[in-house]
Amino acid sequence: MDRTLENFITALRRCGVRISVAETMDALRAVELSGYGDRQMLKDYLSVSLAKSLPEKKVFEVCFSRFFDINYVLVEDILMENDGTSPAIQGAAFLTRALLAGDGGGLALALNEAAGRAEVRNIQYPTQKGLYMQRLFQELGMERLDRDIRRLAEEESPDAQAQVKALESMRDNIIERVGNLIERQLELYAGRRLDEAFEGYMKNASLSALDERDLARIHKIVQRMIKRLKDRHSRRQKAARRGHLDFKKTLRQSLTYGGLPFDTRWKSKKIDRPEVIAICDVSRSVSNVVRFLLLILYSLNEFIPRIRSFIFCSNLVDVSCLFEKYQLQEALARLRSGTDIPILMNRTDYGVSFLDFKDQYSNCLTKRATVIIMGDARNNYWNPRTEVLRFISERCRRLIWLNPETPSLWGSGDSEMKTYLPYCNVARECSTLHHLEKVVEYLLRVN
Amino acid sequence: MSIPTDKFATVEGVRLGLKDVGYIANKQIAHTVYLAYHLGKPVLVEGPAGVGKTELAKAAAAFMDVPLIRLQCYEGLDESKALYEWKYGKQLLYTQLLKDKLDKIIEGQTSLAESIDKLHQYDDIFFSPQFLEPRPLLKALQEKEGAVLLVDEVDKSDDEFEAFLLEILSDFQVSIPEIGTIEATSRPFVFLTSNSTRELGEALRRRCLHLYISFPEQNLEREIVMTRVPGISERLTGQLVSFIHQVRKLDIKKVPSISETIDWAKTLVILHAENLDKELVRDTLNTFLKAQEDIRVTEEKLFTLTENALREAP
Secondary structure (H helix, E strand, O other), rough: HHHHHHHHHHHHOOOOOOOOOHHHHHHHHHHHOOOOHHHHHHHHHHHHHHOHHHHHHHHHHHHHHHHHHHHHHHHHOOOOOOOOOOOOOOOOOOOHHHHHHHHHHHHHHHHHHHHHHOOOHOOOOOOHHHHHHHHHHHHHOOHHHHHHHHHHHHHHOOOHHHHHHHHHHHHHHHHHHHHHHHHHHHHHHHHHHHHHHHHHHHHHHHHOOOOOOOHHHHHHHHHHHHHHHHHHHHHHOOOEEEEOOOOHHHHHHHHHHHHOOOOOEEEOOOOOOOEEEEEEEEOOHHOHHHHHHHHHHHHHHHHHHOOEEEOOOOEEOOOOOHHOOOHHHHHHHHHHHHHOOOOOOOOHHHHHHHHHHHHHHHHHOOOOOEEEOOOOOOHHHHHHHHHHHHHHHHOOOEEEEEEOOHHOOOOOOEOHHHHHHHHOOEEEHHHHHHHHHHHHHHHHHHO | OOOOHHHHHHHHHHHHHHHHHHOOOHHHHHHHHHHHHHHHEEEEEEEOOOOOHHHHHHHHHHOOOOOOOEEEOOOOOHHHHHEEEEEEHHHHHHHHHHHHHHHHHOOOOOOOOHHHHHOOOOOHHHOOOOHHHEEEHHHHHHOOOOOEEEOOOOOOOOHHHHHEEEEHHHHHHEEEEOEEEEEOOOOOEEEEEEEOOOOOOOOHHHHHHHHEEEOHHHHHHHHHHHHHOOOOOOOHHHHHHHHHHHHHHHHOOOOHHHHHHHEEEEEEEHOOOOOOHHHHHHHHHHHHOHHHHHHHHHHHHHHHHHHHHHOOOO
């Protein structure tokens, strides 16, 4: 198989583009048609056969230019203005000769081969840059170049001195360019791996110390989980129970054909689209995880069409419209600062908040609705009003409580979790992405 | 594919051929059509609404001189609407008409079992191709001279239908239980379009070449307007395309598409406009902006937008 294409596909895969064997075959045939001569054509052909969505196209653009620019730029930058008439030196190394003769093609070839032998493709972490640079220099024969330069320097003639000067600056160029080359290879091949490592770390890190910078990446991870949940739901909308004849419908249909049951009708089971009501605590006691909770809330809003979102502290407020209007950062900032939201940030009162919900929004409680409550159930010793939660629980299909505290702390101090527990269909700890993933998996199972 | 190969000899030939039938393709589109022909693969076209996704399929059909068979997808589309259906009415009518004939056939038989045996010799009559109503997909497979099959807005269909499409797209054959497997006499050239209202499955994407069409560059769009709207001056085209490109950068709900640019150009030609001016633009804004909110936003910046457009194409 075409080595260049193989390397390019490896680079694309490492950057997160999923490429199947069939697509590789397509790309091969496309390259056979185009060859490597026409850059635009090559790019278009590879783009339509390898990158199959808009985000992938963007990754492809970056990868393509990184991958196919490496060889061209490098050589031209290294070679200096050189008349190519320098006298050949006895017993000089290949590299020295190529540099002095201004042999761009040979140099490019040598660099490429050296990079291949040094296995630069396998670079994974930024800390390995030095190592791979050394290997590449070794393969390229930099030592011999140095030796030649030293030997030339010992000669007295002005010709030799000029050559030494030229060679030295070209050597510096090589060092700089090879550094860039390794850098690019790192971006090309290791981009995805870093992401994977990050994801692995993030999944188990407690999200109380969630950094502003990481928000976007975590958002992506959360999005993917919730999308899985949603996909599963939408796919199961029409689970047909094949094999069960619907007598009533068939008889009704057969009237058209004079009683002959031509058109048979079968029983099918319809599963409703989910209706979700999400209620999130934003009080000070959960201030360290509130951003994470709101992130979940936001992602739910992105994917589930019929969702009502509420936040509460001393009272409860409907914030559904906020998620449609603003981007993630803006929405979170608004939710946290309480801009334009009539929320009272005194002491948390679950009882009053539930009562608010019952009084104002109980009409959205239907037999199809799933209620998700996110909060630590720390009620400052106010009246927990379990009867209100019971009212809610009885009127919805399912009540899920996600608590950022570990179960061993539930019920300690002012936590009312133990009192609320009987009315929850599910109560889970949820303070890391790993927990969230478990919750999502659980939801997928019972559905 | 029985479409003449000489039309697909070079990429440039494809581009010019599409231009002849009124579709101005950029290099990327021409490359894709060329490659799709040579690989024999379906093309999945994505992009914002109104950039000419459907138009591409129509132009390709005109260019290859084969019929265009269109399947519009919607929620609840199923096999009977997309592939084939039995003509119940005809079947019923024929059984009634042939009642006497059937009586005669089973006349001599004494027992029920014998009559059924006798009938079994003829059972395929009512489930034969004569009683088959071909729907777009089957029709596309049956076209002898090849066809362009356009599966429009495939994202609007259900997941099940998408899965069902896979068989046709990879093997170009369908199986009808009563008749058997029907293979394509000549492979149709398939275009699928999507507006990304729903994420399409990986499997479908893998089987297709993927083309993303975004809004065209200014000079390409100028060329499109010039071809589509005969009698428009070059200067006016430059101004209105520049204006539209600025509007696309504004924060509005529904950005004007190419078809709306063309509509606007036609309107201006009818109004005998030679130049853009503020009043004219204000009066004709509703030809390319379809939401009151968008019109308001654009009107606020009308002066600067018009000035810029006039400066760019004096």
